[in-house]
Amino acid sequence: MVPLKRRKVISSNTGKDCGGDKAPTKFPQVILFLLERKMGASRRAFLSQLGRSKGFQVQEVFSKSVTHVISENNSADEVRTWLNSQVRSESHTAVHLLDISWYTESMRAGSPVEILDRHKLQEQQINEAEAVLFSVPSYACQRRTTLDNCNTTLTDALSLLAENAELSEEDGRGVAFRRAAAVLKALPVRVTAMSQLKGLPCLGDHSLRVIKDILENEASSEVESTKHSERFKALKVLTGIFGVGPRTAERWIREGIHNLHQLRESGVTLNRAQQAGLEHYDDLNQQVTKAEADAIAEIVQKAVDSVLPSAQITLAGGFRRGKQTGHDVDFLITHPEEGREVGLMPKVVSWLESQGFLLYQKVTRNSYLEVNDGPGRPSSNMDRFERCFSIFKLAKREERGTKVTENTVKTKDSVGAHMHSETDQSPPSHSHELDQHDSTNRRWRAVRVDLVVSPISQFAFALLGWTGSKLFERELRRWAGHEKAMSLSSHALYDNKQSRYLRAASEEEIFTHLGLEYIPPSERNA
Numbered sequence: 001m002v003p004l005k006r007r008k009v010i011s012s013n014t015g016k017d018c019g020g021d022k023a024p025t026k027f028p029q030v031i032l033f034l035l036e037r038k039m040g041a042s043r044r045a046f047l048s049q050l051g052r053s054k055g056f057q058v059q060e061v062f063s064k065s066v067t068h069v070i071s072e073n074n075s076a077d078e079v080r081t082w083l084n085s086q087v088r089s090e091s092h093t094a095v096h097l098l099d100i101s102w103y104t105e106s107m108r109a110g111s112p113v114e115i116l117d118r119h120k121l122q123e124q125q126i127n128e129a130e131a132v133l134f135s136v137p138s139y140a141c142q143r144r145t146t147l148d149n150c151n152t153t154l155t156d157a158l159s160l161l162a163e164n165a166e167l168s169e170e171d172g173r174g175v176a177f178r179r180a181a182a183v184l185k186a187l188p189v190r191v192t193a194m195s196q197l198k199g200l201p202c203l204g205d206h207s208l209r210v211i212k213d214i215l216e217n218e219a220s221s222e223v224e225s226t227k228h229s230e231r232f233k234a235l236k237v238l239t240g241i242f243g244v245g246p247r248t249a250e251r252w253i254r255e256g257i258h259n260l261h262q263l264r265e266s267g268v269t270l271n272r273a274q275q276a277g278l279e280h281y282d283d284l285n286q287q288v289t290k291a292e293a294d295a296i297a298e299i300v301q302k303a304v305d306s307v308l309p310s311a312q313i314t315l316a317g318g319f320r321r322g323k324q325t326g327h328d329v330d331f332l333i334t335h336p337e338e339g340r341e342v343g344l345m346p347k348v349v350s351w352l353e354s355q356g357f358l359l360y361q362k363v364t365r366n367s368y369l370e371v372n373d374g375p376g377r378p379s380s381n382m383d384r385f386e387r388c389f390s391i392f393k394l395a396k397r398e399e400r401g402t403k404v405t406e407n408t409v410k411t412k413d414s415v416g417a418h419m420h421s422e423t424d425q426s427p428p429s430h431s432h433e434l435d436q437h438d439s440t441n442r443r444w445r446a447v448r449v450d451l452v453v454s455p456i457s458q459f460a461f462a463l464l465g466w467t468g469s470k471l472f473e474r475e476l477r478r479w480a481g482h483e484k485a486m487s488l489s490s491h492a493l494y495d496n497k498q499s500r501y502l503r504a505a506s507e508e509e510i511f512t513h514l515g516l517e518y519i520p521p522s523e524r525n526a
């Protein structure tokens, strides 16, 4: 109910609404409004006049001070819709929505009669199955998705189907499952009944079927059969090799290669990346911890400091979103002075190599030039920064000295900067014969690291693009294209209507350009 004090003030201001009122107001706490809809103007005028003559306050114009809305032949839904169009705040939720019967009875009684159920407009029986419980915007970049996921069983299942679709190069289906999983990740509670999903976006028939199966039977037959299918298992094992994509894996499967043993025996030619991937298979398929990412950050910082002191490194990818583990570590490197970053990557890589930190590296050259390339192509998620795909040789925790254990004796097979005496410049990769094939006893492990060099003018875009999650990025680009007629890439934002690039010095500015509320990295875990 509107507080009495406020109501009084308002009603004295709008006293003219009771115009034509001869009798004094008898019931100051009751302010009536008669809805003209379906009642008709003349009947309304007549009934209003009747009320005023009996000492009721009947307002001509609706205002927030109204306490009782009287209507005839309207449903509660209809009146609510009308009410919502009148006042925007929730302050009207306490207004009585009454049938004309209450009014006529009150006229007869000469005072407001008690409100009985039969006077109230029948709110439509809200069927549990029809209630919309959560309102979730449809683009993942409009939502805040933290790492707290109440629906891991469901999202794991949908993610597995997404992965299977992606491995089969059915990207459309893959994205559909990813979007469905992302919606469930954004829910504040665990879903236990299909009715809770009413009104949620991005849940297609297929995803709903899978969810229903799990809610009713604890597992989805489709997910289980996919998980255990020979094809899926082979695709997973083979694409688990760094440098092997779905297409190569598919070809190998057709040639009868389903596992690493068969691959090694087959004599197929592997490129340099795949050779390194196969050699370090176990390490690279073991999650990287945050502590390991931090240790690598220290090394990369050292490398950058040695070759260009004021260059800056930023940890991007999943770790920037607050994840405690990841499949790799992603770094952005830039320099506050535009142009100084040119030629930086080869120097950083040489330094790392000279210190024995790299087991594998491949640098791809930046070819992004606005003038030549035009607006960033939203469909291409491969960007064109100077980039280094690498495999780091990282000393194990005890060797790094973060926590000294009994296992700290530095031997010939220590790693990187730790292992070299001032005179010994040979890379460690040449001196680990002893431990090469026994990863558990080794004092180092292989870790996938991506280094990306960005000019400062593109840094905000690079940071936004490399922080992920992948679905969040995809949704940002879809939002930009479909809702804003803009093209977003990890280099730039182009406004197709204005035919110009929109500059940004921070991620916040990019969200503003896109007309989106700023979502911090920890809430981009879609």
Ligand code: UTP
Binding pocket: 316, 317, 318, 319, 323, 325, 326, 327, 328, 329, 330, 381, 382, 383, 465, 466, 467, 468, 469, 470, 473, 490
């Ligand atoms: P990742 O594949 O490393 O994902 O890409 P992640 O979120 O860090 O996951 P984990 O923890 O390693 O498993 C990081 C971000 O970099 C972008 C991706 O879109 C993602 O947002 N990226 C990756 C590119 O823009 N281009 C690429 O070629 C690769």
Ligand code: MN
Binding pocket: 317, 318, 326, 327, 328, 329, 330
């Ligand atoms: Mn990553």
